[in-house]
Amino acid sequence: MKIGFRTIKTAVGVSISILLAQLLQLEYYSSAGILTLLCIQKSRKQSTQAVISRFFACLAGLLFSSVLFTLIGYHPYAFLVLLLVFIPLCVRMKIQEGIASSSVIVMHVYMHRKIEAAFFLNEFLVILIGLGVALLVNWYMPSIDKELNRCKEEVDRLIAAILKEMAAYLKEGYTMWDGKEIIQLGDALNQAKRLALLDAENNLLRKASSYEAYFETKRRQFEILDRMLPPISKITVQMEQGSRIGDFVLELSGSLGNNDSTDQFREKLHAIREYHKLLPLPESRHEFENRASLYTVANELERFIQTL
The missing domain is CATH 1.20.120.940 (Putative aromatic acid exporter, C-terminal domain)
Structure with a gap:
């Protein structure tokens, strides 16, 4: 079994993200690690593009789902409307790479069931740590x-x-x-x-x-x-x-x-x-x-x- 450099960076990045989010006592701190995992790419350019698209997709998912769940209610069928509208919106905005990442944040909104400033701050910090660590870890690339x-x-x-x-x-x-x-x-x-x-x-x-x-x-x-x-x-x-x-x-x-x-x-x-x-x-x-x-x-x- 061979462990590649990208695998090592992924493991290190995920661990650092979860550690930082946990030290800050953030709710859903493990999700920072998931966001980091989704952003580790083969090159700096791909990583930068992934972080940018996922950042805006996560923010869009956070705001859109908060409004939608408030209007429709926190019910499973609300995801039908959410995904039918949100996915085409991401494609239109050319941030479709971030659909999977934003789904993590949308699930937090659904489980939290309340709209409050502390929750939005928590989610913003989770996004910032998860994507920021991925960008920093991925910035080091071995010479080829x-x-x-x-x-x-x-x-x-x-x-x-x-x-x-x-x-x-x-x-x-x-x-x-x-x-x-x-x-x-x-x-x-x-x-x-x-x-x-x-x-x-x-x-x-x-x-x-x-x-x-x-x-x-x-x-x-x-x-x-x-x-x-x-x-x-x-x-x-x-x-x-x-x-x-x-x-x-x-x-x-x-x-x-x-x-x-x-x-x-x-x-x-x-x-x-x-x-x-x-x-x-x-x-x-x-x-x-x-x-x-x-x-x-x-x-x-x-x-x-x-x-x-």
Whole structure:
């Protein structure tokens, strides 16, 4: 059995909330712990949004139920009217996240059966302690930089491996590659995207996430590599042009992450394409189709280089 950090924060937060509410001798003090439990989220942004929506929902539930129970009476059927009106109201106010939390307060109103200032103060303090402790406890988030850096290394490794396999096919016309790195790269990018989003939500004061931008670039590179596979697979013969582009792709795979070489690669690819223009025209349809596939590969390589 593994106990996660979020579980630990939830346990600590609930205990602190109940302790504070009990020390203040509040009625229904255990409900402060329930409110804290409902507000522990995966990120600071989600936690802040949860606390805000639950705070207004709880206040709305407190006032609305007090008025409704006074008019209709403290009877079970009053909940029918309450929920039919209150839930759409929360949705309209975009605080539907707080419906469950506000139900805790509504039950207090129903059980107390009296409208008095001391009760309203008690409920306000229960709400304040429960939500405030959740916000404070959830504000500490462990760094996920190590996980993100591991994702960066894995993504770069997979892209380099795919380029090497492409280069081998262009140079040799044969490879035993099963394409598993393409699937692994897609999965790695999806995981990286989730982590980068979590990192951004935990750093609310930072305008932009460098990780988000980095993995977005890698996503574009992945899409380009995926588009390159069909034209490469259509090349059925070894050609001097294919070997030349294969050498270029192999060199590119070994220089990923080196932004200083972008202009150099752009110039090399341009020189290769200019050289190909000087070659004699294809002598057969088969040769024409192979050279057309190489031309498509070269176009995608240009787009790839622009992302470096």
